[in-house]
Amino acid sequence: MGGYRRISAPDQPRSARMQNNNKNSSEPLVRIRGLIFKRGQRAIFDNVDIDIRRGGITAIMGPSGCGKTTLLRLIGGQLKPLSGSVRVDGIEVPRLSRRALMNLRKRMGMLFQSGALLTDLNVFENVAFPLREHTPLPEAVIRDLVLMKLEAVGLRGARGLMAAQLSGGMARRVALARAIALEPMMIMYDEPFTGQDPISMGVLVRLIKSLNEALGITSVIVSHDIQETVSIADYVYILSAGKIVGQGTPAELAGTNSQWVRQFMQALSDGPVRFHYPAPSITEDLQL
């Protein structure tokens, strides 16, 4: 019924959400402190602190395999940290019961790298899926809501297509429409620009920005597409080897002296992140 109340009176939750997501609000929507997470012996996060500001676009960037997607899964409660605090809207996520976690997730959206559309459903049914699962809305209202969400991403005309008939960019736009179906307080984007042609990339960049502004949604973008992400982000964290190696507004990062940040932002092949995987010397290996 919680979902029903949100959807049945969209003006009320939206105004409340806009208030919650007020960019001047001092309390961040996501507050991570002392996060430690390991896979086997390898530390993915080693005492990491991150704040995601309400109503803003925060980018989490870093080289492949540095744990960007893992961070989203920790925020969404799909993974539990070894230690540390992950608070979303004041709620300690790792300590939530399953039911409470599900209730929190109704207020979050996530755009997966692949889109993760349900392949046995068409575009319309994919966007309608969370509405059907969480609200008792009549079919006519669901239809209107779905068409409005699809209109927002420019795919109202594709409502009858199956997931397999969509291009990668279209699939992500449909997934975006599905992610905003329940009008969440935040959306997490997992590598939204990877593998996109320039037109699709431009469309996605504009959509993320416009949805963030129009709906007052807090956005978290995990990406290593520097130009596109920095062009819309309010604040950027750069992760490497389990630590935050740089943070700030895009302008601050552009003027930084940090070797890590410069290597990443300028896409340099060698630097603190070595070009060569650790190995014995070439002369030793070739027995010269």
Place this chain on the structure above:
Amino acid sequence: MTAAFLGMLQRLGRWGLSALERLGRGTVFFVYVIGGFPEILRRGRLIVAQIYAVGALSLVIIVVSGIFVGMVLGLQGYNTLVDFGASESLGELVALSLVRELGPVVTALLYAGRAGSALTAEIGLMKTTEQLSAMEMMAVDPLHRVIAPRLLAGIISMPLLAAIFSILGVYGGHFVGVTLLGVDDGAYWSQMQATVDWYDDILNGVIKSFVFGIVVTWIALFEGYDTAPTSEGISRATTRTVVNSSLAVLGLDFVLTALMFNK
């Protein structure tokens, strides 16, 4: 020599622990999915769609196999019985063989190959393409929304498929024995009617197919859900479904037969 023996023991122990750990996870999975039945029973359309996918789409192989198995039974049974002048007992032999054993067992083996492997591949692919993760992030429990209707559909479909297999087998045996080989039509049906008991034979056969339905569908769904999210992982999981389900069906058949028909 000692080191080699110890190494072998170590590997055996590791394999045993791993098998027990998987069995434990599978059991937790099964119990959790069963917990979703009350919710899913209120959404009949989900169950009907899955009965169509696992049951109706398995009909062709079940129908064809049932007819041929019945025909073979009719032919082999006639050739044996005629030597003893007991060819009129063909109906009894065909019906008891089908209802007690071949109906539930062969149907379960065919079901594991057709529907079981499809279920594993479907769930494995949903996991690999992050569809199950996406559901979780949409606050929808995939174990209840995706797995539970499929398990329920398998449990409902198996006894029906086994019944269809047995009925068609009886007619297959009738075609060969009566139409082609000249066994008396009345004797075929009356011997069957006189000896096949509703409770001892038919109900026990239904119970067998019900148990096989649970086990095969459970194995198929767990293998899909537990698969490594790669194409190789799905391939291995699908193979394991067919092998493990078949072994489980044959093993359980012996246990159930011993419990049901031991005099």
